């Protein structure tokens with residue numbers, strides 16, 4: 001099928017490359033001309049395992065093309081995927097202005113019977129909203145339909161998740177259009193759930209809110225473990241063996257972050273309030289999460305006697321999680337900023353972050369490796385679970401640090417082994 005993908009970000013690029021891999025003819029558009037120029041040459045602007053290979057494969061087979069501008073991509077397409085950003089608005093709601101702009105741009109060029117698909121995370125009612133914008137901007141007379149096909153990929157494993165999803169959700173009032181969208185995934189082995197658009201939109205928010213709830217729940221348990229001298233890691237393992245609970249998202253840490261959970265939880269809360277439902281449980285999830293970021297800063301302060309003023313803090317990891325270059329709403333960036341505000345000298349290393357932390361946390365010093373970040377530090381805080389931090393030469397780390405304190409906000413390291421090496425180790429909910 002001829003597919004257009006609008007937006008060449010994390011979701012758009014993955015969608016475009018994977019659909020090309022599945023045998024479709026894909027045109028992927030962005031407004032960022034420099035990004036498109038790089039993509040045409042096979043240079044991938046984001047860190048995502050396996051993505052560069054698929055993009056090269058698609059370009060070589062001429063099944064994948066990159067263009068500037070949504071209308072150029074949409075004009076020959078049978079199905080158009082909207083994969084643009086839906087950031088958090090000032091009132092917590094999802095900002096649909098990027099989606100609206102794309103709908104206005106593509107409306108005049110859509111061929112009859114095109115299906116426009118919201119893959120961006122959009123609130124309940126957005127399918128109807130896009131349908132209205134399209135018809136007001138000149139489409140629709142020849143039966144252009146709009147569907148919702150939320151994306152559940154995890155950054156860092158986006159390609160694998162796209163090609164091996166747990167489920168494919170398609171929300172559409174028109175059965176024939178839903179079938180056409182499902183045919184795109186013919187070679188993907190996953191259950192396909194066809195629903196009304198509102199339910200499909202809600203499935204995405206409910207899923208992310210549930211995962212965020214799991215994170216806040218295990219963080220609250222970890223905090224309680226610290227108070228009663230239990231070990232949260234053992235507790236999480238003991239819980240996870242229960243198949244009704246499962247192991248995933250039961251890792252105590254600095255609180256959730258990233259480009260999805262915080263904004264999607266805020267949008268669901270906004271939706272609830274607007275619908276007259278007081279979603280107290282979810283408000284609690286947000287509060288626990290914010291307090292968890294603070295708790296990590298408390299641990300750093302406590303490790304150096306109460307104040308970080310003029311203290312050198314080495315940070316390991318800045319991205320919101322490992323195996324991505326994404327710094328959006330990263331707890332590590334929040335923590336770095338707060339430490340800098342309190343007068344700390346912050347020396348950080350992250351293999352995926354590049355130079356961007358300099359803008360996000362002005363004053364931060366970026367280091368070439370984990371050893372450099374730890375050198376002369378009074379305390380090191382491990383904030384992102386990059387695997388390389390497990391395998392460091394910790395004797396070397398200890399000998400070059402000024403202090404001995406390690407705050408392991410990801411519970412990545414073995415407390416007993418670290419203490420044996422002479423570190424004052426603190427994890428999250430760990431004995």
Ligand SMILES: NC(=O)c1ccc[n+]([C@@H]2O[C@H](COP(=O)([O-])OP(=O)(O)OC[C@H]3O[C@@H](n4cnc5c(N)ncnc54)[C@H](O)[C@@H]3O)[C@@H](O)[C@H]2O)c1
Pocket residue numbers: 006007008009010011012029030031032069070083084085086098101102105119120121122151152153154155259260
């Ligand atoms: N990142 C994730 O892990 C993830 C997972 C599931 C769902 N989502 C959702 O998918 C959507 C996209 O997320 P993302 O992380 O890929 O965002 P992103 O910011 O990485 O990418 C969006 C891209 O759209 C482009 N764009 C904006 N307006 C455009 C226009 N008019 N024409 C062409 N291109 C335009 C931007 O330049 C950008 O490159 C969001 O709604 C997000 O919530 C994200």
